[in-house]
Amino acid sequence: xxxxxxxxxxxxxxxxxxxxxxxxxxxxxxxxxxxxxxxxxxxxxxxxxxxxxxxxxxxxxxxxxxxxxxxxxxxxxxxxxxxxxxxxxxxxxxxxxxxxxxxxxxxxxxxxxxxxxxxxxxxxxxxxxxxxxxxxxxxxxxxxxxxxxxxxxxxxxxxxxxxxxxxxxxxxxxxxxxxxxxxxxxxxxxxxxxxxxxxxxxxxxxxxxxxxxxxxxxxxxxxxxxxxxxxxxxxxxxxxxxxxxxxxxxxxxxxxxxxxxxxxxxxxxxxxxxxxxxxxxxxxxxxxxxxxxxxxxxxxxxxxxxxxxxxxxxxxxxxxxxxx
Amino acid sequence: xxxxxxxxxxxxxxxxxxxxxxxxxxxxxxxxxxxxxxxxxxxxxxxxxxxxxxxxxxxxxxxxxxxxxxxxxxxxxxxxxxxxxxxxxxxxxxxxxxxxxxxxxxxxxxxxxxxxxxxxxxxxxxxxxxxxxxxxxxxxxxxxxxxxxxxxxxxxxxxxxxxxxxxxxxxxxxxxxxxxxxxxxxxxxxxxxxxxxxxxxxxxxxxxxxxxxxxxxxxxxxxxxxxxxxx
Numbered sequence: 274x275x276x277x278x279x280x281x282x283x284x285x286x287x288x289x290x291x292x293x294x295x296x297x298x299x300x301x302x303x304x305x306x307x308x309x310x311x312x313x314x315x316x317x318x319x320x321x322x323x324x325x326x327x328x329x330x331x332x333x334x335x336x337x338x339x340x341x342x343x344x345x346x347x348x349x350x351x352x353x354x355x356x357x358x359x360x361x362x363x364x365x366x367x368x369x370x371x372x373x374x375x376x377x378x379x380x381x382x383x384x385x386x387x388x389x390x391x392x393x394x395x396x397x398x399x400x401x402x403x404x405x406x407x408x409x410x411x412x413x414x415x416x417x418x419x420x421x422x423x424x425x426x427x428x429x430x431x432x433x434x435x436x437x438x439x440x441x442x443x444x445x446x447x448x449x450x451x452x453x454x455x456x457x458x459x460x461x462x463x464x465x466x467x468x469x470x471x472x473x474x475x476x477x478x479x480x481x482x483x484x485x486x487x488x489x490x491x492x493x494x495x496x497x498x499x500x501x502x503x504x505x506x507x508x509x510x511x512x513x514x515x516x517x518x519x520x521x522x523x524x525x526x527x528x529x530x531x532x533x534x535x536x537x538x539x540x541x542x543x544x545x546x547x548x549x550x551x552x553x554x555x556x557x558x559x560x561x562x563x564x565x566x567x568x569x570x571x572x573x574x575x576x577x578x579x580x581x582x583x584x585x586x587x588x589x590x591x592x593x594x595x596x597x
Numbered sequence: 598x599x600x601x602x603x604x605x606x607x608x609x610x611x612x613x614x615x616x617x618x619x620x621x622x623x624x625x626x627x628x629x630x631x632x633x634x635x636x637x638x639x640x641x642x643x644x645x646x647x648x649x650x651x652x653x654x655x656x657x658x659x660x661x662x663x664x665x666x667x668x669x670x671x672x673x674x675x676x677x678x679x680x681x682x683x684x685x686x687x688x689x690x691x692x693x694x695x696x697x698x699x700x701x702x703x704x705x706x707x708x709x710x711x712x713x714x715x716x717x718x719x720x721x722x723x724x725x726x727x728x729x730x731x732x733x734x735x736x737x738x739x740x741x742x743x744x745x746x747x748x749x750x751x752x753x754x755x756x757x758x759x760x761x762x763x764x765x766x767x768x769x770x771x772x773x774x775x776x777x778x779x780x781x782x783x784x785x786x787x788x789x790x791x792x793x794x795x796x797x798x799x800x801x802x803x804x805x806x807x808x809x810x811x812x813x814x815x816x817x818x819x820x821x822x823x824x825x826x827x828x
Contacts, residue, residue: 324698324781333798338782355698355779369687370697483797508799535687537695 322351323542326362327375328447329480331525334500334571336562343558344549350542356480358446366390366528369535373543377498377525378447379587380454391528393544393594395551396580396587398559398572402451402521405485405502405511406494411436414494419518423459426494427466430473438493442484443476447523452496455520485509498523500571503563522584525572532596544595551589604801611806619806626810629787632700633768636707640767641760644712648719653745663720669713674772681706682776698779703787706773711763718759722752754825761825765818769811788814 331337332354341352357365359376363385366374374391376382385391404414404422412429414422429437442449453463461467467474475493477484481501488495489509502513515521527547532540549555556574563571577590614622651662683689685697685705696702726748734744749756771789778785780794788811795803 329797341782351784353698353779353781353784355781369692480797482799486797486799505799537687 320539320542321349322353323373323539323546324353324355324371325373325375325546326355326357326365326371328359328362328377328525329356329482330377330446330448330498330501331375332356333480333482334504334563336500336559336571339562340550340555340558344546348545348549350546352546358442358444358448358480359450360445360447363391366530369530369538372530372539373546374528374530375525376447376528377523378450379524379526381447381450382526382528385528390531390534392531393547394526394528394588395547395591395593396524396526396575396585396589397550398556398574399522399524399585400499400572401516401518402448402496402523403499403502403513404494404496404515404521405488405509406514407436407492408510408512409436410514412494415514417515419455419515419520420458422515423455426473427456427459427461431471433471433473436492438473438475438488438491440475440477440484440488440491440493440495442481442496443478444480446481448481448496448498451521451523455496458520485511500563503567503569503571506567519584524575524585524587526587529593540596544593548592548595551592604805607802607805610802611809614803614806615809622803622806622810624783625786625788625791625807628700628785629768629789629811630814632703632774632787633707633764636704636767637711637760637764639704639708640711640715640763643708644715644763645719645756645760648716649723649745649749651716652720652723663717666713666717666720670717672710672713674710674770675776676772677706677710678773678776681709681773685777697777698781698785700778700785703774703778703785706777707767707770710770710773711767714766715759715763718762719756722755722759723748725755726751757825758822761818761822765815768814 327337333356337354337356341354344350344352355362355365355371359378359381362371362374362376363381365371366385367388367390374385375397382391382394386394402419404419406412406414411434412422412426414425417425426437426439430439441452456463456467468476475487475491477487479487481497482505484495485497485501485505486508487493489511492511494514495511499516502509527550529540529543529547530538532538550559556576559572560570560574563569575585575587575589579585580587580589651659681702682697684691685694685702686692687695687697694701696705730751731744731748734747739747769789771793774780774785774787775790775793778787778790780786780790786794788807792804792807792811795801795807
């Protein structure tokens, strides 16, 4: 009988949420246990935990682990990075599930701020997107600008030129947003002209590292941030084809979640972390990251007044106000 | 690592990581066990009594309920993850618990995931007890309570193997913990999500090491399971 089933399942669900409550009270304790060397065993999630939604390109380079190590040693704050695409990160922040975002898609960031969810944006660093591809360069795009190259790849791909494949992130990440912008500049409508236009266009639906590995297997062209490419280069047979193109500037920003929208967020922790990122110490750490391992830094920190001028047009030096 | 066979080299490095008790490997393994054991415990707390209730009480729709439970054995982990994510997200109905991206949230998700399995297996475990035995017990003049306790005592090993299976499903799933836990280093990263991440970062040796541990846990569960079933 339906009612019995309903009663039983209602019972099960209610028991479950009582349990969930119980877990909620105890669930944070083990988190403290797992970091025995932390100076403070966090009494409860809150003031000592800072949740940051960020991009896979930052996670995959290893920069986040380095920032986490140094910052946690200095302050005792527990940084928790959740690596998603930029689109998903901003959405996670819109839901109030994190305290801060570290992302790289200026247009999406502006929208996030305009909607009132994000406050105190500060640009931190930049590098360049690059187009990597097979050494043979079947679409012949070497020495082109990024937009010309996209046009050439599209024409070669839709004409079924042998060996021309383009792998897209396809996950609404910052890199994907950049790719879509390039298709637009090249004169194509992304949803009509590019999507489902043939076997040449492959949507990975994964993070930057995964996408590079996939492109490597398929010997395909792929748009990537330089940092992730350099940190994966020793495992890839793909080579950079287009590296210097001003259209490919890639700027990373930190934005705090507006506590007026979500009073539960760790606003002070977010402000402190942003101020640390834009401090000389934070910038030096970012600027030095990868020098030893890859022979060149993966990120270039932004300093005033350079950051306030084109093509950056952002704020990078003024400290953000720290809430009480 | 690109030279030579990454599989062989990864394997050697993996053994090294395990033998030297690499702190990261140990930490992730302990967290994985903690989350899945706790989830199995809570799920058992809910599912075993409910399963027994279903077996001992006759009601209309019982058959349909058991069939539904059996269908939910194959409950896709990502769907549990998605639903729990929406429920636990800050703007969701249970957002005030602040459980999203915490081990507590992962425990809740795995609990939900394996409850149908444990309930269904409890019903089948009890059904496995000979019906004649049950009637004999009653015929010998046992009270209803005595009948129930005797049947449960008879079925305890079968119930226990159900619980072990539930644990196996919990510790090996990746979909729900990835969505609900967020794979945060040092907070919510467990064996399965760590394998997914390290593979995406091309750290195959780390992935292999964690994979060996996960397989060993599964093997251990199976050994215990077969020991229990032999009794």
